[in-house]
Amino acid sequence: MENRNNITEFILLGLSQQKEVDILCFLLFLLFYIAILAGNLLIIISITCNQLIEQPMYFFLRLLSLSDVCYTSTVTPKLLIDLLAEKKTISYNGCMTQLFTMHFFGGVEVFILTGMAYDRYVAICKPLHYTVIMSRRTCAVITAASCAGGFMHSFGQFILAIFLPYCGPNEIDHYFCDIYPLLKLACTDTSMIGLLVLANSGSVSLVMFVVLLISYAVILYTIKSYSRESRLKALSTCSSHITVVVLFFAPLFFVYFRPASPLQEDKVFALFYTIIAPMLNPLIYTLRNLEMKNAMKKLWSQIIGRRGNRLKDIPASHHRAC
Numbered sequence: 001m002e003n004r005n006n007i008t009e010f011i012l013l014g015l016s017q018q019k020e021v022d023i024l025c026f027l028l029f030l031l032f033y034i035a036i037l038a039g040n041l042l043i044i045i046s047i048t049c050n051q052l053i054e055q056p057m058y059f060f061l062r063l064l065s066l067s068d069v070c071y072t073s074t075v076t077p078k079l080l081i082d083l084l085a086e087k088k089t090i091s092y093n094g095c096m097t098q099l100f101t102m103h104f105f106g107g108v109e110v111f112i113l114t115g116m117a118y119d120r121y122v123a124i125c126k127p128l129h130y131t132v133i134m135s136r137r138t139c140a141v142i143t144a145a146s147c148a149g150g151f152m153h154s155f156g157q158f159i160l161a162i163f164l165p166y167c168g169p170n171e172i173d174h175y176f177c178d179i180y181p182l183l184k185l186a187c188t189d190t191s192m193i194g195l196l197v198l199a200n201s202g203s204v205s206l207v208m209f210v211v212l213l214i215s216y217a218v219i220l221y222t223i224k225s226y227s228r229e230s231r232l233k234a235l236s237t238c239s240s241h242i243t244v245v246v247l248f249f250a251p252l253f254f255v256y257f258r259p260a261s262p263l264q265e266d267k268v269f270a271l272f273y274t275i276i277a278p279m280l281n282p283l284i285y286t287l288r289n290l291e292m293k294n295a296m297k298k299l300w301s302q303i304i305g306r307r308g309n310r311l312k313d314i315p316a317s318h319h320r321a322c
Helices: 019-049 056-073 076-084 092-125 127-133 136-162 179-185 191-225 228-256 265-287 290-313 316-321
Strands: 009-012 089-091
Touching (some): 009 092, 019 076, 019 265, 056 076, 056 136, 092 136, 092 228, 228 265
Antiparallel strands (some): 009 089
16 A cells, blocks of 8 residues: 555544543443443354354344444554553554445445345245245345445545545544545545545445335334234334444434534544444343343353363362362
């Protein structure tokens, strides 16, 4: 990745200029990051070990948890390091890499959420054909399409950023490298590029959100004729997904679905889709999901059982020696 500018590194201004606030944020976000890793990895292991992966809904949930871990890991570790550092810097190549990976995994997550909505639509509106429509091949196609869509979105942002001339200053008013703060640093007219960024990020977010709205509007219309018990069961399977969609898409709309003009509020809204939403997703999907609760209990029982068996296998002479 060749840098044709006189900028070799960028300075990230971060969330705050006060050391006390940075230390408090470090402790808070460290706990959040541990919760993100623990919660999402627990979901991945529970689904894999209990054969829930055979069901399309849990296949996509595992994929969502994996993308959450990758997505937040492109930003959070660097943020934690910078919160304790005297000088918050990132190399030019590192900045462009972070921009690409963040938008790639973010794009993948958007498409996965749309795939999950399609799965719920088929399950509720076409239950008799569910196993035929949501076959392994369909799940594989949706997964491949999600990765391809994320790559195309990310590559577009990357190309727009890497060909911009950066002559100085090199201070990014953010806690990670994103396209709008970089446009502000470019020493050229970026009005046309800003429109291209809006067309890229804004259109992806808007189109996917409209698809999600339509799918859930059809679902709500369909379940009107269901019995009360069936209606409540259908709503319970969709409510978790709707909550995750709102948490993820609402801040995205504020940040990307507007002209390229960085605002101070962007940092706060970015925290929602880079840290807070990935942390809350495991809780949202497990608190009201009986199958996930049972899978986690079974996994925990297996772990305790194996540990108990290992303790039993220790020779009695060893116990006496102890």
